Amino acid sequence: MTTTAPGVDLQGRSPWSILPPLCLGFFMIMVDTTIVNIAVPTLQRVFDASLVTVGWVNSAYLLTFAVLLLVTGRLGDRYGPRPVFVAGLVVFTLASLACGLAGSVGVLIAARAVQGIGGALMTPQTMAMITRVFPAQKRGAAMGIWGAVAGVATITGPVLGGLLVETAGWEWIFFVNIPIGFVALWLALTRLPALPTHERSFDVLGVVLSVVGLGLLVFGLQEGAAYDWGRIVGPVTVPLVIGAGALVSGAFLLWQHRQGDAALLPLRLFLHRNFALANVAGAAVTFAMTGIFFPFTLYLQQVLGLSPLHAALVGLPGSLVSGVVAPFAGRLSDRVAPKWVVASGFAVLAVAIGVLATQVQPDVAVWRLVVPMLGFGVGTGLVFSPLANVATSGLDQRTAGAGAGAFNTNRQVGGVIGSAVVVAALTSRLAVTMPAAAQDVAATLPAEVRGPFVEGFREAASQGLGAAGGFDPPADLPPDVAEQVRAAAQAAVDAGFATAAAQTLAVTVLVLLVGVVCALAMRGGRPERGAPAREDEVSATAG
Structure with a gap:
C-alpha cells in the first residue's frame, strides 16, 4: 500500500x-469544454437563434470557469479542498440539469455560466x-492518471456529443452529467479526507481585482473576433x-x-x-x-x-494514445527529472504538428492525418501530467490550492489567447491564400471569366468571408461553362483554405518550441523523496 504524506489520515x-x-x-469538466461545439447547429435550429448567440452557450461556461480558478484555488486553502470540491460538484450537476431543461437560449446560457462556476470550484x-x-x-504517478483523464476527455466531448445529439437529443449532452455527478458525489463524501485548513483573512480586494481584470481580458480575447475586434456597444470597443x-x-x-x-x-x-516556467509551459500547451x-x-x-462526428473520430486514436501514455509519463516523472519528460513531450508535439501541417491538403487520404495525430497524442501524454x-512539486500545504489555481488559470488563459491568435492568423492567411488559389485555378477557365473570377475571390477575402466567399457565375453563362466555373x-x-490552415498550424509549432525552452530551463534532479516541501523550504528555494 502506498503511504500518504505526513499529517494525512485516510483511515x-x-x-x-x-x-x-x-x-x-x-x-x-473537461468534456463540457468541448461537448457543446458539435450541437451548435442543432441549438440554432431549436432556439431559432443566431450563431453569435448560440456561441455564448460555450463562451459563458469558459468565461466563468477561467476567471474564477484563481479565487477557488485559494478557497480550497482556506476552507479545505474537500468541501470546496463537493460544493462545486453539486453546483455543476444541478446546473447540468438546468441546461437540459432550458426552454430558451437565454436560460441555457445562464445555466452554462453557473456550470462554469461549479467547474472552477x-x-x-x-x-x-x-x-x-x-x-x-508517488505524486507523478497520480498526476499521470489525472493527465490521462484530460487526454481522453479532450476528444470524448465531440464524439460523445455527436452520438447523443444524433440519437437521444441535444438535452442529453447535459443530462449525461447527472448520473456521473451523483456517483462522483457519493465517492467524494466517502473517500476524500478532510485536510487541515489554514486560518487567514481573505483578500477581498484581491478577489474583486482578479475577477474584474481576468473577466475583461478573457472576454475581450475570447469574443474579439465576433465583434471584428471593433465596437461592442456604444463607445466600448474590444481594444x-x-x-x-x-x-x-x-x-x-x-x-x-x-x-x-x-x-x-x-x-x-x-x-x-x-513553478514559474511550468505556468508558462502550461499556457503554451493549451494555446x-x-x-x-x-x-x-x-x-x-x-x-x-x-x-462533425467523423471529423471528431479523426482525433480519437490520438486521444486514446494520450490516455495510455499519460500514466506511464507520470510514473517516469517520479524516477527521472520531470523536465526531461516535459521537454520530450513538447518536442514530439512540435514535430507531430509540423508533419500534420504538411499533410493538410485538399485531396489527402484521412489516414495520413491520423498518423501525426497519434504523435500529437503521445506528446500531450508526455507533457500534461509531468508538467x-x-x-506542484514546490508547493507546501498552505499554498497548494493557490498554486493549483494559478496553474489552471494560466492554462485556461493560454487557451483563450490561442483561440484569439489562431482565428486572427487564419483570417489573415485566408485573405492571401484564397485569391492566390483563385489565380491558379483561373488559368483553366475561359478568358472572359478569368478576371471577374479572381476579383470575386479577392473581394470576398477582403471582407473576411473566407471559405464562405467565392464567385457566383453570371446568369448568362452557358450551362457547361457555369458548371466549370x-x-x-x-x-x-479547398486549396486556399487548406493552405491557410496549414500555415496557421505552423504558428502553434512556434509556441510549442517555447514550451521546449521552458522545460529545458527548469531545474533538474530527481523528484524529492518524502513529504511535500515545508513553507521554509519553498521560501529558501524561491530566494
Missing part, C-alpha cells in the same frame, strides 16, 4: 482511493488534493476592454505584492523557477491545443467534407 485506505471522485469530476482542488495526499515520490483588463490585472499584481503571504496569489510562488483543433476541424469538415507534477470555385476554396 487505513490507500491514497489511490481519492482518485475516482477527483477524476470523475475533472472528466466532466472543482478543478484546483483535484490538483491540490493529489499534491497534499500523495508523498512526493478598450482588453486594455482595461490589463490595467486592472496590473493593479491586482501590485496589490498582491503589497499583501505578501496574505495575498490571494502569493507572488513569491513565481520566484520558484520550476497549441486550441490552435490545432480550430483550423484542423474546419479543414476536415469544409475541405474534406467529413461530418502538473513540476508545477462552380467546380473551379470549389477547387479554389
Whole structure:
C-alpha cells in the first residue's frame, strides 16, 4: 500500500482511493469544454437563434470557469479542498440539469455560466488534493492518471456529443452529467479526507481585482473576433476592454505584492523557477491545443467534407494514445527529472504538428492525418501530467490550492489567447491564400471569366468571408461553362483554405518550441523523496 504524506489520515485506505471522485469530476469538466461545439447547429435550429448567440452557450461556461480558478484555488486553502470540491460538484450537476431543461437560449446560457462556476470550484482542488495526499515520490504517478483523464476527455466531448445529439437529443449532452455527478458525489463524501485548513483573512480586494481584470481580458480575447475586434456597444470597443483588463490585472499584481503571504496569489510562488516556467509551459500547451483543433476541424469538415462526428473520430486514436501514455509519463516523472519528460513531450508535439501541417491538403487520404495525430497524442501524454507534477512539486500545504489555481488559470488563459491568435492568423492567411488559389485555378477557365473570377475571390477575402466567399457565375453563362466555373470555385476554396490552415498550424509549432525552452530551463534532479516541501523550504528555494 502506498503511504500518504505526513499529517494525512485516510483511515487505513490507500491514497489511490481519492482518485475516482477527483477524476470523475475533472472528466466532466473537461468534456463540457468541448461537448457543446458539435450541437451548435442543432441549438440554432431549436432556439431559432443566431450563431453569435448560440456561441455564448460555450463562451459563458469558459468565461466563468477561467476567471474564477484563481479565487477557488485559494478557497480550497482556506476552507479545505474537500468541501470546496463537493460544493462545486453539486453546483455543476444541478446546473447540468438546468441546461437540459432550458426552454430558451437565454436560460441555457445562464445555466452554462453557473456550470462554469461549479467547474472552477472543482478543478484546483483535484490538483491540490493529489499534491497534499500523495508523498512526493508517488505524486507523478497520480498526476499521470489525472493527465490521462484530460487526454481522453479532450476528444470524448465531440464524439460523445455527436452520438447523443444524433440519437437521444441535444438535452442529453447535459443530462449525461447527472448520473456521473451523483456517483462522483457519493465517492467524494466517502473517500476524500478532510485536510487541515489554514486560518487567514481573505483578500477581498484581491478577489474583486482578479475577477474584474481576468473577466475583461478573457472576454475581450475570447469574443474579439465576433465583434471584428471593433465596437461592442456604444463607445466600448474590444481594444478598450482588453486594455482595461490589463490595467486592472496590473493593479491586482501590485496589490498582491503589497499583501505578501496574505495575498490571494502569493507572488513569491513565481520566484520558484520550476513553478514559474511550468505556468508558462502550461499556457503554451493549451494555446497549441486550441490552435490545432480550430483550423484542423474546419479543414476536415469544409475541405474534406467529413461530418462533425467523423471529423471528431479523426482525433480519437490520438486521444486514446494520450490516455495510455499519460500514466506511464507520470510514473517516469517520479524516477527521472520531470523536465526531461516535459521537454520530450513538447518536442514530439512540435514535430507531430509540423508533419500534420504538411499533410493538410485538399485531396489527402484521412489516414495520413491520423498518423501525426497519434504523435500529437503521445506528446500531450508526455507533457500534461509531468508538467502538473513540476508545477506542484514546490508547493507546501498552505499554498497548494493557490498554486493549483494559478496553474489552471494560466492554462485556461493560454487557451483563450490561442483561440484569439489562431482565428486572427487564419483570417489573415485566408485573405492571401484564397485569391492566390483563385489565380491558379483561373488559368483553366475561359478568358472572359478569368478576371471577374479572381476579383470575386479577392473581394470576398477582403471582407473576411473566407471559405464562405467565392464567385457566383453570371446568369448568362452557358450551362457547361457555369458548371466549370462552380467546380473551379470549389477547387479554389479547398486549396486556399487548406493552405491557410496549414500555415496557421505552423504558428502553434512556434509556441510549442517555447514550451521546449521552458522545460529545458527548469531545474533538474530527481523528484524529492518524502513529504511535500515545508513553507521554509519553498521560501529558501524561491530566494
